[in-house]
Amino acid sequence: MSDPHKPIQASEEISEFEVLELALRELAIEKGLFSAEDHRRFSEWAESIGPSNGSKMVAKAWTDPEFKKRLLENGTEASKEVGIDWTDPTGTGTPSDYTFFYVLENTPQVHNVIVCTLCSCYPRPVLGMSPDWYRTPNYRRRMVRRPREVLAEFGLHFPSDVEVRVHDSNQKSRFMVMPMRPEGTDGWTEEQLEKIVTRDTMIGVALPSADWDASKAPSAGGGK
């Protein structure tokens, strides 16, 4: 068995791009374009964003048909209603460049799932940092080729009459899935609904459930 506490080995090769990045950053700081503290603060902030903005949008769409319509028609514009301005990235501290943002509605006939085959494009302003597995070649390569097989590995199985649509993100277009509202949530408030709209349900590798809130640790007695 391997020792989980063995020291991390330093990378054998330092790439020129890694050197170039650090050089540009240090020169920008020396020239007064921004400070080292700016860089650290931005990185810390960007890495701390979670999927709550996405959850908020979905919960609002579930309870407000007019908002849902606007969100599906123009995700970039509708995002502003929950305080996210994709067109003014650093104005709201959004850790992403200008892109087109599309919200994909799941229906009983169509299930959507997102991926980025080329790199790790992800709707960070609404979902935060992408999970590790989203960035792996395994997920990126296989989701576009064998989506049902990959979804099954997440415990998600669909009958053959449900179409699975895979949306490949890129430099200009980001996607988010709007899952279907689950049974057992009638009369719930937006705040209650937000809690069950978890990150994975908006990527499309899970379905929301009235008895599952990702902020709580799974326990022997809870959940399915």
Next chain:
Amino acid sequence: MTATQGYEVILRTLKSGGERVGDLDDTDRKPDPWESAMQATCECLSWRGSWDNLERRHTEDELGETIYDQFPVHSRSAITTAHTFLDRGIVSQDELQEKMTQIRARLERS
């Protein structure tokens, strides 16, 4: 205004950075940590008013498909930032090369 040819100090990085051989081959690549740091640098430049993000995106597209089209797509932010710094006279080629040499020596020190 962008130059019509690449800067030598940038073109030299291609040797060890990896040539662009086709985007689909990139599916096996896992993003490097320096890419997040580069993204933060770009955001800070926009945040502090030096270089708007959308303008940078357009420049990335323009340079990445022309004079630096042999570079891998994931390196575009870095090479475009370097190119623009040089174009604007924020740094000179010698200054950038010297800084890179210093940093490499620092990183290689055990």
